[in-house]
Amino acid sequence: MAAERFPVESSHVLMFARAIGDENPIYADPEVGAKSTFGACLAPPTFVQASAQFDPTYPLRPRPGVTWFGSGATPSVAMTEAAERAKEAEATGEAAPSSGGGGRGSGLHAEQHFTYHRPLLVGEVLTVSTRAGETWEKQGRKGGLLRFSESITEYRGADGSLVVTARAVGVLTAQPVKEA
Amino acid sequence: MLRASALAVGQVHEQVVVDNLTRTQIVQYAGASGDYNPIHTDEVFATQVAGYPSVFAHGMLTMGMTGKLITDLVGDGQLLSYGGRFTSQVWPGDTLVARATLTSIEHTEGEAVANFEVATTNQAGVVVFQGSATARVLPD
Structure with a gap:
């Protein structure tokens, strides 16, 4: 994810909490937040995933x-x-471009891990940095090679200290994944 | 905040985190998270192009819904870690039960941390998300 600045905004947190079916007022009610030991509303544990909203070129x-x-x-x-475009290129004698969208295979989210260094408060502006981790391959149970790749994202507060560290593992399958 | 003395290793907490998951809730999650991948939001693309039987939920929707069980259990702002693997897809119509099992409590320097195993299963008993969580608890 390439969002660099991630403002944690109250309506965004409200929408996210609704989407996961969590009506806990600590995510939605500013009065409850203000009276809590945190002094503000919190974001749900998986909320940082929504930093995708602030990635200008999120695909x-x-x-x-x-x-x-x-x-x-x-x-x-x-x-x-x-x-x-390929048909056109063929008609004009140009080489067809290498096929981009393979079609029936897909990239899926295989694992997600969060480490919480402290609670994430509504109203904070986080800075985000992502780096690539390990990559590995595995033979799928139903045939086909599975390619795994890991990325590590650090979310930091205004003082530069870590708030959340996220580790994601994605898998690229050669064919649509069948129900287990 | 939970008290360590109120917890017993092996204790299981469970919650129905969604009953008959709708395509609309999947779209609601797409809008909130920003992940509009058409395999989650576009039945035509998911079936005719990607080759799936229908759209299916973001793994992060299942993890987010499962997180509600854990924060309801340990209290607000007490989580230290939460993670897991997406072991099977979640489809429209699925009903999911999340379970957190206390595996141990660690006491260190006046602090206590509870370790949980987390698993979410669908109506057929298939595990769709499997992982763990750790949270601060009152040491007593």
Whole structure:
């Protein structure tokens, strides 16, 4: 994730808490927050994942001027456009571009781990830095190679000290993952 | 905040964290988290392009819902760590039960930390999320 500045805002935390079905007032009611030992509302434990909202080029959010890979007039606008470009290139004798969207394989979230150095308060502005971790491969149970890659994200408060450390593991599958 | 003396190793706490998960809640999570991946939000793409039987939930939605059980149990702002693996997909219509089992309590210098095993299962008994959490508790 490439968000560098992550303001932890009250309406965003409210929306996130609603989405996970958690009506705890410590996430939503400023009076409850002010009267708590923390002096402010808190963010739920998995909230830092929503820093994606502050990544200007986050690829899993549609953006103006960028072809989205979900459906529109066709099941996948991006794949339709890529196929048209390939057809055009073939017709004009140019080499076809290497196939980008493989189609039926996909990248999935395999693991997520958080370390909490202190509670995350609503109203803070965090700085975010992400680095790549290990990569490894494993043979899937139903055939097909699974490629795992790890990333470590540090969320720091205004004084530069760590608030949350997140470790994510993603897996790239050669085919759609079947229900276990 | 929990008191260490009120806890017994092996104790299991459980909660139904979602009953009949809707596509709308998945979209609600997409909007809040910012992850609009069409495998979660777009039935046409998920079935016709990606080859899945339907859209399915973000792993982080399951982890977020499971987190409610843990924070309800240990209290606000007491978590030290929380993590796990997404072991099976969660589909619209699923009902999930999250369970936290106390595995140990560690006492160090006037502080106490409770360790929990965490597992969330669907209505068929399949584990969809498996991990652990640690939280501060009152040492007594």
